[in-house]
Amino acid sequence: MTILVVDDELDIKDLFQQRFRREIRSQTLHFAFAHSAQQAMDYLNQHGGKDVLILSDINMPGMSGLDLLRRVRSDYPLPPPPVIMMITAYGDAPSYQQAMTEGANDFLSKPIDFEQLRAKLQPFVGQ
Amino acid sequence: MKTLVAFLLVSLCLTPCLAQDTTLTLTNRMFSSDQLINLSTMRDWVFKAGQNPGWASPALNTTSWTKRRPSDLSIKDADKTGRAEGWFRCRIRLDSTFEGMQLGVFSYCWAAVDLYVDGRLITSFGNTGANGRPYAEHYPYYQKAAPFDLTTGQDHLIALHVVDYVSPFSKNQLKAQLEGGTSKIIRIVGPKTFNWLHVNARLSPVYSAIWLTVSFLLATLFWLLVFQNLYERSLIRLLAIGETLLVFASIGLMMEVLEPAFIYEVIVYRISGVLLGVAIAFLPITLLRVLNYPSSRRIDSFIIGISVLGSSLTAYTNTGLPSSLATVLQFLFFFALLIWARKKIKGALWAIVTGAFLTIAFALGYAILQLSSFFNPHLGYAATGFFLSLPLSFLVYIALRFKEIVAEDRAKAVAVVQITEEKRQLLATQNQRLEQQVETRTAQLNQSLIDLRATQAQLIQKEKLASLGELTAGVAHEIQNPLNFVNNFAEVSTELIDELKEGPFQKLPDSEKGYADEILGDLSSNLQKINHHGGRASSIVKGMLEHSRTESGERRPTDLNALADEYLKIAYHGLRAKDKDFNADLKTNFMTDLGRIEVVPQEIGRVLLNLYNNAFYAVIKKQKLAPSGYQPTVTVSTHQFNGQLQIRVSDNGTGMPESVKAKIFQPFFTTKPTSEGTGLGLSLSYDIVTKGHGGTLTAESEPNQGTVFTIALPLT
Numbered sequence: 005m006t007i008l009v010v011d012d013e014l015d016i017k018d019l020f021q022q023r024f025r026r027e028i029r030s031q032t033l034h035f036a037f038a039h040s041a042q043q044a045m046d047y048l049n050q051h052g053g054k055d056v057l058i059l060s061d062i063n064m065p066g067m068s069g070l071d072l073l074r075r076v077r078s079d080y081p082l083p084p085p086p087v088i089m090m091i092t093a094y095g096d097a098p099s100y101q102q103a104m105t106e107g108a109n110d111f112l113s114k115p116i117d118f119e120q121l122r123a124k125l126q127p128f129v130g131q
Numbered sequence: 132m133k134t135l136v137a138f139l140l141v142s143l144c145l146t147p148c149l150a151q152d153t154t155l156t157l158t159n160r161m162f163s164s165d166q167l168i169n170l171s172t173m174r175d176w177v178f179k180a181g182q183n184p185g186w187a188s189p190a191l192n193t194t195s196w197t198k199r200r201p202s203d204l205s206i207k208d209a210d211k212t213g214r215a216e217g218w219f220r221c222r223i224r225l226d227s228t229f230e231g232m233q234l235g236v237f238s239y240c241w242a243a244v245d246l247y248v249d250g251r252l253i254t255s256f257g258n259t260g261a262n263g264r265p266y267a268e269h270y271p272y273y274q275k276a277a278p279f280d281l282t283t284g285q286d287h288l289i290a291l292h293v294v295d296y297v298s299p300f301s302k303n304q305l306k307a308q309l310e311g312g313t314s315k316i317i318r319i320v321g322p323k324t325f326n327w328l329h330v331n332a333r334l335s336p337v338y339s340a341i342w343l344t345v346s347f348l349l350a351t352l353f354w355l356l357v358f359q360n361l362y363e364r365s366l367i368r369l370l371a372i373g374e375t376l377l378v379f380a381s382i383g384l385m386m387e388v389l390e391p392a393f394i395y396e397v398i399v400y401r402i403s404g405v406l407l408g409v410a411i412a413f414l415p416i417t418l419l420r421v422l423n424y425p426s427s428r429r430i431d432s433f434i435i436g437i438s439v440l441g442s443s444l445t446a447y448t449n450t451g452l453p454s455s456l457a458t459v460l461q462f463l464f465f466f467a468l469l470i471w472a473r474k475k476i477k478g479a480l481w482a483i484v485t486g487a488f489l490t491i492a493f494a495l496g497y498a499i500l501q502l503s504s505f506f507n508p509h510l511g512y513a514a515t516g517f518f519l520s521l522p523l524s525f526l527v528y529i530a531l532r533f534k535e536i537v538a539e540d541r542a543k544a545v546a547v548v549q550i551t552e553e554k555r556q557l558l559a560t561q562n563q564r565l566e567q568q569v570e571t572r573t574a575q576l577n578q579s580l581i582d583l584r585a586t587q588a589q590l591i592q593k594e595k596l597a598s599l600g601e602l603t604a605g606v607a608h609e610i611q612n613p614l615n616f617v618n619n620f621a622e623v624s625t626e627l628i629d630e631l632k633e634g635p636f637q638k639l640p641d642s643e644k645g646y647a648d649e650i651l652g653d654l655s656s657n658l659q660k661i662n663h664h665g666g667r668a669s670s671i672v673k674g675m676l677e678h679s680r681t682e683s684g685e686r687r688p689t690d691l692n693a694l695a696d697e698y699l700k701i702a703y704h705g706l707r708a709k710d711k712d713f714n715a716d717l718k719t720n721f722m723t724d725l726g727r728i729e730v731v732p733q734e735i736g737r738v739l740l741n742l743y744n745n746a747f748y749a750v751i752k753k754q755k756l757a758p759s760g761y762q763p764t765v766t767v768s769t770h771q772f773n774g775q776l777q778i779r780v781s782d783n784g785t786g787m788p789e790s791v792k793a794k795i796f797q798p799f800f801t802t803k804p805t806s807e808g809t810g811l812g813l814s815l816s817y818d819i820v821t822k823g824h825g826g827t828l829t830a831e832s833e834p835n836q837g838t839v840f841t842i843a844l845p846l847t
Binding site for chain 2: 013015018019022023114115116118
C-alpha cells in the first residue's frame with residue numbers, strides 16, 4: 005500500500021518522512037509525494053489506482069484537492085477504488101461537507117495530528 | 132293763531148247770541164266772556180248801497196234806507212265789476228255800566244271799512260278810497276283795536292262805509308264773507324280784550340318767529356344727522372321730513388305777520404293747514420319706527436291719507452272739524468300704540484312718551500283756555516308748548532338714544548378690546564407653546580444628530596472591525612501553514628533527538644558522551660521552547676480563524692437564563708480550579724418569563740464565558756489593590772423589552788477609561804499581560820453577537836466602579 009501525499013508545500017515530504025521514519029524503515033508504509041494535483045494524477049496514471057491511499061490537501065494552486073477527488077473517482081471507478089483522505093484548514097466546514105459528498109473516505113484538518121493520522125492509517129498497513 | 136285754532140275742535144264752539152232792541156242800548160252785561168260785543172249782528176242797522184260822504188251825517192233821514200245788518204252783506208250787493216259798496220247806520224247808547232271803561236273797536240273781516248261816530252270819522256279798516264287814495268282791503272288778523280270813546284248815557288250815531296269785492300276763489304262770495312267775516316265787520320271790546328289784542332298783535336310775530344326758528348333749527352339738525360349717515364337714519368329722516376313740514380307750516384304762520392293780500396293769505400293758510408296736518412301724521416309713523424314696528428307703506432300711507440283728507444276737507448269747507456277729527460284720530464292711534472307697546476318703552480323712548488303727553492296736555496290746555504275765553508293771554512304759551520314739545524322730545528330722544536348708542540358702542544369697543552386682548556394673549560401663549568415646541572424639536576433634532584453621528588461612528592467602527600477581522604483571518608490563514616511546520620518539525624525533532632540518544636549516542640566514546648549529552652539536552656530544551664511558543668502562536672491563529680468561520684453551529688430555541696447560569700458556573704469553577712483563594716459573589720437576576728430565543732448556544736456560551744472571565748479578571752485585579760471590605764461581585768441579569776432579549780454582565784471591578792473602552796472590540800487589543808490574553812476574546816464575541824446573531828454588544832464602564840457588558844439579541 006502506497007500513501008500518496010498531495011500538497012503544494014515542499015516541506016511536507018520531509019515532515020512525513022521524518023514522522024513516519026519508523027514505518028518507512030520497517031517498510032510497513034510506502035510514501036509517494038506529489039506537489040500538485042496534476043502530479044498526483046500523473047503518478048496514478050503511471051502506477052495505477054490500486055493499492056494507493058491518497059492523502060490530499062484541498063487548497064492548492066491550479067487543480068484543487070476537490071478536483072483531484074472528482075477526477076480520481078471518475079477515472080478509477082473499478083473496485084477497490086483508491087482510499088482518499090482530504091486535508092483542509094481548520095474549521096473549513098463547507099469543504100468538509102463537499103469533500104464527503106464528493107466521495108472522500110475521510111477528512112483531516114490542519115494542523116495534522118499525526119497520532120490521529122497514524123491511527124487512521126493503521127487498517128491499511130501491510131496491505 | 133287763527134290757523135292753529137282751525138285744527139282744534141274747540142274752535143267751533145263760540146258764537147255768542149245777543150239780545151236785540153230797536154233803540155240799541157248797550158250794557159256791559161252784553162259782553163261775551165271775551166269782553167266782546169258783535170255790533171254787526173245787531174238788528175238796528177239800516178243800509179243803503181252806493182257812496183255818499185254825506186251819509187255819515189247824524190241828521191240824515193234814513194227812512195228810505197233798508198233795514199239790514201252788516202252781517203247780511205253778501206254777493207248780491209256786488210255790481211258787475213264785483214265791487215260791493217254801501218253804508219250801514221245805527222244809533223246806539225252806552226249805559227252807565229260802561230262808565231270809565233276803556234272800550235275799543237275792531238273789524239275782523241277783509242272788507243275796507245270807515246267808521247264814523249256822530250258824523251266824524253273815528254277810524255278806517257283798510258282804505259275805502261273815500262279819501263281819494265286807492266282802495267285797500269283790510270287785513271283782519273293780529274290787529275289792534277282802535278279806541279272807542281263814547282259818552283255813556285248819550286245816543287250816538289254809528290255809520291259804516293263798507294267796500295268789498297267778490298272773492299277770487301268763489302263767484303258766490305264776497306271776500307268779507309270768508310269764515311263768516313261779515314258778522315265780525317264791527318266789534319266792540321272791553322278793556323281786557325282791548326289789551327289782549329294789543330299784546331297779541333305784538334307777540335304773535337314773536338311766537339311765529341320762535342316756532343319757525345325752532346322748527347327750522349330742528350329740521351336742520353335732523354337733516355344734518357341724516358346726512359351724517361349716523362345711527363337710526365331712517366327714523367331721523369322721518370323726523371326731519373316731519374320737522375321740515377312744520378317749518379313750512381311755520382313759514383305760513385309767519386307770513387300772516389307780513390299781512391299778505393287776500394289771495395296769498397287764503398292759499399298760504401290752506402297749504403299751511405295741509406302741511407301741519409301731514410306733519411302731525413308723522414308723529415304716529417315715527418312712533419311706529421321708534422317702537423321698532425316693521426315699516427309698512429300701507430299703514431304710513433293710511434295715516435298720512437287721513438291727515439291729508441282731514442286738512443284738505445278743512446281747507447275746502449272752511450271748518451276745522453275734519454282736520455281736527457284727523458288730528459284726534461292720529462292722537463288716539465298714537466296713544467293706542469304707546470299703550471299697546473308700553474313694554475317696549477324704555478330708556479330714550481320715555482322722552483318721546485313724555486313729549487307725546489306734553490303735546491296732548493298742551494292741546495287740551497289750549498282747548499280749555501279757549502273754551503273759557505277766546506282772548507286768553509296764556510294761549511300763546513299753550514300753543515307754543517303744543518307746537519314744540521313733541522319735536523323737542525324727539526330731539527331729547529335722539530340725544531338720549533345717541534348716549535345709549537355711544538354707551539353700547541363703548542361696551543362693544545370694550546368687548547372688542549377685551550377680545551383683542553384675549554386673542555393677543557392666546558397668540559402669545561400659542562407663540563410661546565410654538566417656541567417651546569420648536570425648542571423641543573430642535574433639541575430632539577440635535578439629539579437625533581448626535582445619535583446619528585454616534586451611529587455613524589459606530590458604523591465606521593464596525594466596518595473597521597469587520598475589515599480588521601477579515602484581515603486577521605487572512606493573516607491567520609497564511610501564518611497557519613508555516614506555523615504547523617514549525618510545530619511539527621519541533622515535535623519530530625524532539626523524537627529524532629530521543630532516537631539519537633537511544634541509538635548512535637550510545638556508541639560514542641564515554642569521553643564524548645558528556646559533552647554530546649549536554650548539547651542534546653540544550654537542543655531538546657530549545658525544541659520544547661519552540662514547541663511551546665509554536666503552540667501559543669497556534670492558539671492565537673486558532674482564535675483568529677474563528678473570525679473567518681463562515682459556518683457556525685445550529686441555531687435552536689434556547690433558554691438564555693439557563694445558558695447564562697450554566698456558563699457562569701463553568702467560568703467561576705474554572706477560575707477557582709486555578710486559584711483556590713479566589714472568591715466572589717455571584718448574583719443572578721433573571722427575568723422569569725423570558726421567552727426562548729433562536730441562537731447558537733455554544734457561541735453565545737463562548738461570548739458569555741469571555742465576558743465572565745473578563746469580569747472575574749477585573750474583580751480579582753481590584754481585590755489585589757482595594758482595601759479590605761471590598762466584596763468582589765459579578766452580576767448577570769436578563770431582560771426583555773423593545774423586541775430584544777438582553778443579557779447584562781456587570782462587575783464591580785477595576786472598570787476602564789474611555790480610551791480603553793474605545794478599543795476593546797478590536798482584535799489583539801488586550802490589557803492583560805502577554806501570556807494571559809490573546810486580545811481576541813471580545814473581538815470574537817463582538818463578531819458572534821453582531822454578525823452571527825444580528826444583535827449588539829455594548830460596554831459601559833466607570834474606572835474603579837465597574838463595567839457592564841450588555842448583549843442584546845433581537846427576538847425575531
